[in-house]
Amino acid sequence: MQHPPDVLVQAIRYDTDVISARQLGRKRAEELGFSRPDQALVATAISELARNIVVYADQGEIELATIHQPDRVGIKITAKDRGPGIADLESALADGFSTGNSLGLGLPGTRRIVDEFDITSSPGLGVIVTVVKWSRR
Ligand SMILES: Nc1ncnc2c1ncn2[C@@H]1O[C@H](COP(=O)(O)OP(=O)(O)OP(=O)(O)O)[C@@H](O)[C@H]1O
Numbered sequence: 378m379q380h381p382p383d384v385l386v387q388a389i390r391y392d393t394d395v396i397s398a399r400q401l402g403r404k405r406a407e408e409l410g411f412s413r414p415d416q417a418l419v420a421t422a423i424s425e426l427a428r429n430i431v432v433y434a435d436q437g438e439i440e441l442a443t444i445h446q447p448d449r450v451g452i453k454i455t456a457k458d459r460g461p462g463i464a465d466l467e468s469a470l471a472d473g474f475s476t477g478n479s480l481g482l483g484l485p486g487t488r489r490i491v492d493e494f495d496i497t498s499s500p501g502l503g504v505i506v507t508v509v510k511w512s513r514r
């Protein structure tokens with residue numbers, strides 16, 4: 378049997394790219410045996426990170442990598458852009474903080490629904506968010 382590639386990359390610029398990335402992630406999670414609720418959480422995390430790229434950075438990419446370990450399998454989602462970056466990461470991760478007149482729940486909400494969450498940013502150099510969701514089984 379042929380295995381699908383372990384790393385998928387979706388360029389993000391338009392709303393349609395957000396939808397494509399979300400669908401790729403959901404499909405990959407399903408293929409890997411993630412529960413239905415966990416598939417939905419993977420899709421939601423991808424949507425939030427990709428939407429932030431469209432809104433705040435104009436363009437970037439979402440990379441999905443499969444992580445195989447003896448006892449579990451995971452999906453690592455990396456969202457990268459070279460936009461303006463985030464000056465105050467602590468504020469950006471707080472519930473309700475938004476510079477875009479939105480709910481300000483994307484990053485803190487994403488952090489709560491994944492197993493590992495890492496964000497780095499330098500003003501002027503963009504943002505890299507890396508999250509991992511492990512499948513429970
Ligand atoms: N890729 C990014 N580049 C630059 N700034 C970002 C990026 N992602 C998030 N931010 C900043 O962090 C803030 C918080 O992001 P978060 O996704 O939590 O909330 P939001 O996008 O404002 O609202 P919501 O996601 O609830 O619609 C944003 O308002 C923005 O200032």
Ligand SMILES: [Mg+2]
Nearest residue numbers: 425429483484
């Ligand atoms: Mg957001």
